[in-house]
Amino acid sequence: xxxxxxxxxxxxxxxxxxxxxxxxxxxxxxxxxxxxxxxxxxxxxxxxxxxxxxxxxxxxxxxxxxxxxxxxxxxxxxxxxxxxxxxxxxxxxxxxxxxxxxxxxxxxxxxxxxxxxxxxxxxxxxxxxxxxxxxxxxxxxxxxxxxxxxxxxxxxxxxxxxxxxxxxxxxxxxxxxxxxxxxxxxxxxxxxxxxxxxxxxxxxxxxxxxxxxxxxxxxxxxxxxxxxxxxxxxxxxxxxxxxxxxxxxxxxxxxxxxxxxxxxxxxxxxxxxxxxxxxxxxxxxxxxxxxxxxxxxxxxxxxxxxxxxxxxxxxxxxxxxxxxxxxxxxxxxxxxxxxxxxxxxxxxxxxxxxxxxxxxxxxxxxxxxxxxxxxxxxxxxxxxxxxxxxxxxxxxxxxxxxxxxxxxxxxxxxxxxxxx
Numbered sequence: 001x002x003x004x005x006x007x008x009x010x011x012x013x014x015x016x017x018x019x020x021x022x023x024x025x026x027x028x029x030x031x032x033x034x035x036x037x038x039x040x041x042x043x044x045x046x047x048x049x050x051x052x053x054x055x056x057x058x059x060x061x062x063x064x065x066x067x068x069x070x071x072x073x074x075x076x077x078x079x080x081x082x083x084x085x086x087x088x089x090x091x092x093x094x095x096x097x098x099x100x101x102x103x104x105x106x107x108x109x110x111x112x113x114x115x116x117x118x119x120x121x122x123x124x125x126x127x128x129x130x131x132x133x134x135x136x137x138x139x140x141x142x143x144x145x146x147x148x149x150x151x152x153x154x155x156x157x158x159x160x161x162x163x164x165x166x167x168x169x170x171x172x173x174x175x176x177x178x179x180x181x182x183x184x185x186x187x188x189x190x191x192x193x194x195x196x197x198x199x200x201x202x203x204x205x206x207x208x209x210x211x212x213x214x215x216x217x218x219x220x221x222x223x224x225x226x227x228x229x230x231x232x233x234x235x236x237x238x239x240x241x242x243x244x245x246x247x248x249x250x251x252x253x254x255x256x257x258x259x260x261x262x263x264x265x266x267x268x269x270x271x272x273x274x275x276x277x278x279x280x281x282x283x284x285x286x287x288x289x290x291x292x293x294x295x296x297x298x299x300x301x302x303x304x305x306x307x308x309x310x311x312x313x314x315x316x317x318x319x320x321x322x323x324x325x326x327x328x329x330x331x332x333x334x335x336x337x338x339x340x341x342x343x344x345x346x347x348x349x350x351x352x353x354x355x356x357x358x359x360x361x362x363x364x365x366x367x368x369x370x371x372x373x374x375x376x377x378x379x380x381x382x383x384x385x386x387x388x389x390x391x392x393x394x395x396x397x398x399x400x401x402x403x404x405x406x407x408x409x410x411x412x413x414x415x416x417x418x419x420x
Contacts, residue, residue, distance in 0.1 A: 007046035009134070014039050029082035038074040043067075044134040066181070068138040070131075071099045088112045096129065101187055104129040120198045122210075128190035132182075132220055136254050139181035143249060145174040146225045147313070147394040152247050153232035164245055176249035178240075179222055186256050191215045196266070208268035216260040218299070223255040224312050227297045258296025261303070262316075265289050279329030287321030310347045310355075313394050314403060317341045331368040335378075336361065341404065347392040356388035358405050374417040384410040 017036035024030050047065035078092040092108040110124035149172045151157070155165030159172070196210030228235045228250050242248045266288050273281040293316040294303040304311045308318040319342040327334045343357040364378030387405030392398075400407065 003049070005046065005048045007044070009044045010042070012041045025081060026083050028085050028087075031079065031081040033080075034078045036076050038072070038076075040072040040074075041069070042072070042134055043069040044138065046138075046140055048140070066138040066140045068134040070134065073097045086114045098131050101131045104187070118200050122197065123193075123195040125193045126191075128188075128192065130188040130190070130220075132185040132187065132254070135181065136220055137181050137183050137185060139254070141178055141180035141253070143176050143178045146177045146250070147174075148226060149174055149393050150225075150229040153229065155246060166246075169246055175247050177225055178249050178251050179253040182254040185220060185254060186218045188220055188256075189217045204272040204274070206268075206270045208266070210266045211263070212266065213263045214260070217258070218256040219258065219260050219295070220254060221257050223252040223257070224297055225250065225252055226313055228252065256299060258299045258301055259303075260293070260295045262293040263291050265291070279327050282326040282328075283324070284326070285321060285323045287319065289319050290316055308342065308344045310345060310390075310392060315344045315401075317344060317404070331371075332366070334363070334365045336363050343388070344404075346390055352389060352391045355390045355401070355404070358385075358388055360385055360406075372419045374419075375415075376417075377414040378412075380411045380413065381406070381409060 015036065015038040017034060019032060019034035021030040022033050045065075045067040074094060074096045076092065076094040078090065080088065080090045082088050088111065090108075090110045090112075093105065094108075095103065095105045097103045106127040106129055108124065108126035111122065113121040115121070151159050151172060152165065152170035152175075155162050155169075156167070156171040161167050161171060165171075191214075193213045194210055196208065198206060198208045200206045223238075228238050232239070238251045240248045240251065267286070269283070269285045271283045273283075290307050292305065293307045294305050295312070296303055297312060306312065306314070307316050309315060319340075321338075321340050323338040323340070325336045338359060338361055340359045341357065343355050346352045346355050360381045361383055362378065362380045363382055364376055366374060366376035368374050386409070387400035387402075387407055389399060390401045390404070392401050394401070
């Protein structure tokens with residue numbers, strides 16, 4: 001039949017910004033101010049061909065064509081003031097007016113303190129607002145299979161077939177799941193705070209440490225299918241049953257899922273070894289350590305921590321880093337990179353306690369010809385590492401988690417770039 005659906009999204013906008021210095025208020029340098037405004041018009045439209053009703057595997061409804069639009073007006077201002085030679089303060093505010101979600105005003109404050117040449121201390125606090133996208137609001141309903149395997153809480157309670165049940169239909173099955181947009185969504189709101197420093201004791205060594213805290217309320221996501229099956233009494237209205245009592249489908253779709261509280265620290269290191277007759281060697285590392293990720297599946301619901309622990313429909317790894325060693329001699333260069341993600345408690349701990357950590361090594365070499373042509377070649381996953389085993393079955397994958405590990409094995413690549 002060819003194309004069965006068409007979707008078009010359009011965004012048209014206009015913005016203006018002015019900035020200037022407004023005087024040396026504290027004798028530490030000129031203050032600066034910036035003012036701006038923005039207007040944006042958003043539209044979306046999606047429709048299906050009539051024949052989709054004849055192809056049940058598409059899970060679509062020909063009568064489910066949707067459209068939506070909104071306009072957004074915004075004004076913002078930013079003020080930067082050097083208070084001391086070593087201290088700089090910044091304050092900013094943004095006001096947005098949505099045609100469909102009303103008005104919101106959000107501030108941001110930050111500072112930069114450099115008590116001496118080798119050390120910079122920095123921090124910021126901000127508030128955020130995210131209106132649901134048009135697609136999150138108006139996406140057409142469609143029916144697919146659940147990502148995980150579940151038991152019917154009535155006909156296969158606890159994994160045991162009940163009267164009227166059928167193991168091949170009701171136990172450890174992927175059930176039909178009807179999802180899509182939700183015009184009742186509320187906006188997400190966020191508070192963010194960071195505090196950190198960069199220390200450069202010598203010219204060829206730089207170290208950074210940034211602590212961060214994020215609080216998000218009314219997070220917008222698809223309602224977790226796992227929650228429907230974990231608490232069937234509370235969410236009985238999300239089950240649609242056939243005449244024989246079996247599950248015809250569950251109903252999820254986009255929803256506001258409550259609060260997320262997360263915190264952690266970002267680390268960085270960059271070191272350039274002294275020059276040698278054999279070239280310039282370097283070492284760089286960036287990493288993130290997550291100390292907390294508490295989330296609510298429903299507004300005012302209990303908090304669950306998913307750091308290093310498969311909860312709901314996924315996991316947050318406690319530690320990730322990218323470590324890179326570099327070498328350069330004239331126009332020739334090479335790099336060796338390690339990408340590491342820490343392990344975690346698996347979905348079903350009775351059959352597999354933990355998913356192993358995951359580390360890949362990549363290597364590349366390159367040369368620049370006549371300052372205009374770059375030739376690079378290399379290998380990703382050079383040791384052909386397989387993803388570690390996981391018994392999760394989300395994302396229509398089993399045996400591993402595609403959000404945690406890449407099933408693609410050793411891969412060779414070559415790239416040429418010409419600079420005009």
